[in-house]
Every structure is written in structure tokens, then in C-alpha cells.
Amino acid sequence: GNSVTQMEGPVTLSEEAFLTINCTYTATGYPSLFWYVQYPGEGLQLLLKATKADDKGSNKGFEATYRKETTSFHLEKGSVQVSDSAVYFCALSDLYNFNKFYFGSGTKLNVKP
Amino acid sequence: NAGVMQNPRHLVRRRGQEARLRCSPMKGHSHVYWYRQLPEEGLKFMVYLQKENIIDESGMPKERFSAEFPKEGPSILRIQQVVRGDSAAYFCASSPRDRGMVAGSYNEQFFGPGTRLTVL
Numbered sequence: 001g002n003s004v005t006q007m008e009g010p011v012t013l014s015e016e017a018f019l020t021i022n023c024t025y026t027a028t029g030y031p032s033l034f035w036y037v038q039y040p041g042e043g044l045q046l047l048l049k050a051t052k053a054d055d056k057g058s059n060k061g062f063e064a065t066y067r068k069e070t071t072s073f074h075l076e077k078g079s080v081q082v083s084d085s086a087v088y089f090c091a092l093s094d095l096y097n098f099n100k101f102y103f104g105s106g107t108k109l110n111v112k113p
Numbered sequence: 114n115a116g117v118m119q120n121p122r123h124l125v126r127r128r129g130q131e132a133r134l135r136c137s138p139m140k141g142h143s144h145v146y147w148y149r150q151l152p153e154e155g156l157k158f159m160v161y162l163q164k165e166n167i168i169d170e171s172g173m174p175k176e177r178f179s180a181e182f183p184k185e186g187p188s189i190l191r192i193q194q195v196v197r198g199d200s201a202a203y204f205c206a207s208s209p210r211d212r213g214m215v216a217g218s219y220n221e222q223f224f225g226p227g228t229r230l231t232v233l
Contacts, residue, residue, distance in 0.1 A: 004155075036224075043204060043226040044156070089155055093222070099208065100146060100169065101222060103155035 002027045006090045006104035013080055013111050021075040021107045023064075023090035031092040033057075033066050033073040038087045038106070047075075047088070085111045115140070117207050117225035118187075125231045126195050134190040134228045138207030145188045146222060147180060150202040162188060195232045202227045 007022040025031065032051045036044040048057030053068035062077045073090060090104040118137040126132050138145050143164050148156040149172075158172040162182035173180065177195075182188040192199055206222035 044224040046221070046223075049221075091156075099144075099222075100158045100161055101148070101156070101206075102158070103148075105155040106153075 002031070002092060002094050002102045004090050004092055004102050004104040006088075006107055008105070009087075009108040011107060011109050013109070015082055015111055015113055016079045017111075019075070019077040019080045019084075019109070021088055021090075021109070023073045023075065023104060025071050025073065025090075025092050025102075027071075027092055027094060029094060029096035031094055033064070034091045034093065034101070035062070035064055035073070035075050036089045036091060036103075038089065040086075044089065080109070080111045082111045082113055085109055117205055117223050119203075119205050119225035119228050121228060122226060123229050123231070125233060127233050128196055129194050132192040132195050132199070132230055132232075134192075134203050134205075134230070136188040136190070136205030136207075136225060138188070138205075139209075139223055142207035142209050142223075144208040145182050146206045146208070147188075147190050148204045148206065150204060150227070152201070156204060159190075192230075195230075197232045200230055200232045202229045 004025045034049045035047040037047045038044050048059040050057040050066035053066055056065045064073050064075045087106045087108045089106045091101045093099050093101050117139055120135050145162045147159040149159055150156045160173050160180045161169040165184050177193045179191045204227045205225045208222050
């Protein structure tokens with residue numbers, strides 16, 4: 001079946017530190033991979049995506065590379081800001097299963113000034 | 114172009130009452146997905162609907178929960194006889210169309226702000 005596992009939080013970093021949030025997946029077929037961000041009291045916003053192996057998604061300084069050989073899609077940012085504090089969800093979309101999304105449990109990021 | 118709209122944003126119900134959650138997809142979108150987020154957890158798929166059809170309800174609890182997406186009007190998620198365990202955030206997402214099963218293709222889903230249901 002399909003599932004997503006991401007590192008547990010919370011992750012606490014100082015401003016300008018390097019960020020990695022690990023995400024691995026299991027899937028049948030040809031999944032697309034996503035990172036969503038959720039700010040307190042709000043819905044999910046798409047952060048970045050990758051639709052096939054070796055694709056790199058990037059947005060707002062965040063990057064993630066679709067690694068089929070390691071079934072991973074780790075999120076990275078070189079220098080975090082206080083405004084990046086939020087919960088980050090890794091997700092996959094299964095093309096062969098009505099495109100429904102499977103989400104990881106979320107990783108809360110706290111960035112201190 | 115307005116995004117996905119959900120109302121109410123917050124809903125409080127007492128045990129045994131009914132909860133109705135509404136979702137208006139983005140203009141031109143004919144696919145709607147409902148997800149539930151329990152406290153401190155990720156989102157879990159509940160149901161996928163197209164206009165007037167339930168396509169996949171494999172994530173819906175067998176009892177008390179139902180969903181519809183009529184020809185006109187918003188999609189409705191209905192929870193009858195709510196219990197405390199139903200307290201959660203319910204998110205709706207919409208998608209434009211089915212692009213078919215082609216590798217590298219995907220249907221981006223646009224999420225609404227959610228309805229936070231509290232059962233007293």
C-alpha cells in the first residue's frame with residue numbers, strides 16, 4: 001500500500017541554521033511527491049512538488065529531490081527564518097488510486113531568533 | 114479566482130447532534146476530496162467525489178458519516194450523532210480534472226482553510 005513516514009518533531013533551530021526534514025515513502029505505481037506547510041489555525045499550502053524520479057522541487061529557498069532508489073523526499077533549506085515556523089507535511093499522490101493524497105504525520109518546526 | 118471555500122470555519126456541537134460541513138471547490142473544479150486531521154496528526158483521506166457521484170469512500174467511517182456533491186451547490190460532509198472522537202479539523206480539497214494514468218502526471222489538489230469541529 002501507500003504510506004509516508006516523516007521525522008518526528010518538534011524541530012527547534014536558530015535563525016539561519018540549516019534545515020533537513022526527512023521523509024520516506026512506500027508506494028505502488030507512479031506517485032507524485034509533495035511538501036505542504038500549515039501555519040497555526042490555517043489550511044495547507046503547497047510548498048513544492050516533484051512528479052517523477054530525480055525531479056527537484058523548490059520554492060522560497062526550500063528544496064526536495066525525488067529519490068526513487070532510496071524512496072525519499074527530504075526537505076532542506078539552507079538558512080531558516082523565524083517566519084518558517086510551521087508544521088510541514090510530506091505527502092504522496094497515487095495516480096493509480098484516484099489521486100488521493102497520503103500524508104505523513106507532520107513535523108513541527110520552531111525557529112528561534 | 115477564489116480559492117476553495119469551507120464553512121463554517123469553526124463548529125461546536127454537543128454529543129448526539131448533527132454536523133454539516135460545506136465545501137465550495139474552486140471555479141471549474143469538478144473533483145472534491147475530504148480529509149480529516151486529528152489533533153497532532155497528519156491528514157487522513159475520507160472520501161473522493163465528483164459531481165453527483167461518490168468515487169471512493171474507503172476512508173469514511175462506516176456509520177454516521179456521509180458525503181455528497183450535488184449538481185448544484187457545495188459538497189456537504191454530514192456527521193450524524195456526533196461523538197467527542199469526531200472533534201477534528203476537516204479539510205476539503207478540489208482538483209480540476211482527471212488527467213488519466215500517465216506517469217509524471219498528477220492532479221494538484223487545492224486545499225480549503227478547514228472546518229474545526231469541536232464536540233462537547
